[in-house]
Amino acid sequence: MGRPDPSGDFAGLRALYINCTLNRSPVLSHTQGLIDRSAALMQRNGVEVDRFRAVDHDIAVGVRPDMTEYGRQSDEWPELLQRVLAADILVLAGPIWLGDNSSVMRHVIERLYGYSGVLNDKGQYAYYGRVGGCLLTGNEDGLKHCAMSILFSLQHIGYTIPPQADAGWIGEVGPGPSYLDPGSGGPENDFTNRNTSFMTYNLMHLAAMLRREGGIPARGNLRSEWDAGCRMENANPEHR
Structure with a gap:
């Protein structure tokens, strides 16, 4: 999985993996197998790792931060x-069904979207300064589309x-073994392992760069300034 980064640049970073499998714990999740490879590499480099399966939780349908404020029990x-x-760092991971992302993946993305209009302490949208990636597993085509x-x-x-x-593993098209099934070749697949390692390091590198720079600069991307009439490309003489 690679040697720990000697510079220690990644220490103090935190990563979250959301597994969008359809299988509740403790049922086997092939996606979890790929998550574990990436998460282990992060942990070896000093990154604190959190993870959960979305289906293990009562996540209401909707696009608001808290759906109990909109009628959900x-x-x-x-x-x-x-x-x-x-x-x-946020990594969304899940299976491929009918060539597309799982319904659980779309559900999680919708709930993430529901908070995207909230502003951070700089006045930027809430997720600015964070890094994202994805992992996928399946035994049909659709990895790049997902x-x-x-x-x-x-x-x-x-x-x-x-x-x-992004990184992922897919078996032969048609019915066949999934990632963790005996004889699938998934855990030993060099292409998948290379892409998983590259993705993991790139996520850590970019997260560390953003941390050193204090996130995305707050210039030209503030909703409050735009609403007040400020236009970076065209000065507004009425704005004070």
Whole structure:
């Protein structure tokens, strides 16, 4: 999995992996197997790792930070959101079904979206200064399509995406073994392991860079200034 980074630049970073499997714990999750490889590499480099399966929690449907304020009887997302906000790195991971992301993945992205309009202490959108990536498993095609959808969603709500921010494993097209099944070749697949390592290090590198720089500079991206009439590309003489 690689040697620990001798500079110690990653110490103090926190990462969260959300597993969007359809299987509740303790049922086997093939996606968890790939998560564990990436998470172990982060931990070896001093990154604090958190993880959970979304289906193990009562996450209400909706696009508001707390759906109990909109008629739902219960919603664990507000507590889970605190774990999202505590992380410098967010990795969304899940299976491929019918060539697309799982329903659980879309559910999690919708709930992440529900907080994206909140502002941070700089006045930027809440997820600015955080880094995102994704991991995928399946025994059909669709890996790049799923990654494209996830990474677009993450950057759209404010996450910064490093180079090569996705990795995954798919078996032969058609019915066959999944990632952790005996004889699948998944855990030994050099292409998957290389991409997982590159993705993991790129996430750590970019998160450390953002931390050193204090996040994304607050220039030209503040909603309050735009609403007040400030236009970086065209000075407004009426604005004071």
